Amino acid sequence: MNFPTTCPGCAREVPAEFADSLIHELTCPQCGTRYVVFVRKQKFEVLFDLGTKALLEGYAREAVASFSAALERFFEFYVRAYALERAADTALGFEDALAALDGTWRHVASQSERQLGMFALAYLLREGKSPDFLTPGALGTDFRNRVIHRGALPRHEEVEAYAARVFGLIDRLLTELGPGAAQVELAQEGAFAAHLAGLPEGVVAVFEEHPGMFRARRFAGPDGGETATKTAPPGPATTPPLNDAQRFAWALAERGALLSPLKRR
Numbered sequence: 001m002n003f004p005t006t007c008p009g010c011a012r013e014v015p016a017e018f019a020d021s022l023i024h025e026l027t028c029p030q031c032g033t034r035y036v037v038f039v040r041k042q043k044f045e046v047l048f049d050l051g052t053k054a055l056l057e058g059y060a061r062e063a064v065a066s067f068s069a070a071l072e073r074f075f076e077f078y079v080r081a082y083a084l085e086r087a088a089d090t091a092l093g094f095e096d097a098l099a100a101l102d103g104t105w106r107h108v109a110s111q112s113e114r115q116l117g118m119f120a121l122a123y124l125l126r127e128g129k130s131p132d133f134l135t136p137g138a139l140g141t142d143f144r145n146r147v148i149h150r151g152a153l154p155r156h157e158e159v160e161a162y163a164a165r166v167f168g169l170i171d172r173l174l175t176e177l178g179p180g181a182a183q184v185e186l187a188q189e190g191a192f193a194a195h196l197a198g199l200p201e202g203v204v205a206v207f208e209e210h211p212g213m214f215r216a217r218r219f220a221g222p223d224g225g226e227t228a229t230k231t232a233p234p235g236p237a238t239t240p241p242l243n244d245a246q247r248f249a250w251a252l253a254e255r256g257a258l259l260s261p262l263k264r265r
């Protein structure tokens with residue numbers, strides 16, 4: 001999947017393909033300027049946005065794979081956020097904490113069931129309660145498996161309901177994490193800084209902040225903060241709390257249009 005970048009040399013639009021590292025080394029085909037685009041976004045956000053884009057374009061089945069991957073990567077994000085948050089309170093240096101975390105994650109990296117176990121424990125330790133939302137029903141596991149492993153062709157409404165469920169879960173957990181996600185954001189900045197330091201002379205660095213579906217939540221405070229207030233739906237204070245489908249619908253209305261730069265080319 002491509003996204004547009006702007007050449008810092010001639011201001012023409014140059015498409016780039018999303019890289020796993022979210023670091024994109026480019027050479028402008030028009031003027032030859034070499035530049036690197038760093039996308040300040042977490043993997044789960046990129047995947048969720050790709051799912052949303054696929055759903056909006058009518059690729060319902062493909063969207064399920066992206067939403068499902070987004071949830072798995074979010075669980076990893078949560079574990080990393082929690083581990084680094086804890087390490088920040090100890091004498092362990094940030095780099096050492098990160099290395100220990102990476103070494104630990106290696107044991108679970110290839111199996112999503114193990115990752116789910118790590119997440120469950122991280123949630124228990126951080127929140128002091130059981131992650132009772134981790135039921136197959138709440139996660140839409142059966143639907144996901146039918147589509148991904150058994151080739152079922154889902155209807156648009158089914159995928160939308162699944163997306164709403166994944167969105168609602170991530171949205172709530174991000175709210176609970178609040179500033180707890182700061183360290184894991186810092187880890188990405190660290191990776192960007194290391195890459196930046198190794199760039200040859202004359203290569204321009206560009207930092208991009210894409211308007212992801214979870215942006216408002218991630219950059220707001222634990223209570224939603226100013227950004228979230230602006231995106232809150234109108235209505236009296238007595239409005240009942242939103243269900244997942246409504247939350248997703250509002251996020252889509254708010255951010256869906258902004259995802260249009262993520263054009264397939």
Ligand SMILES: [Zn+2]
Nearest residue numbers: 007010028031
């Ligand atoms: Zn150029």
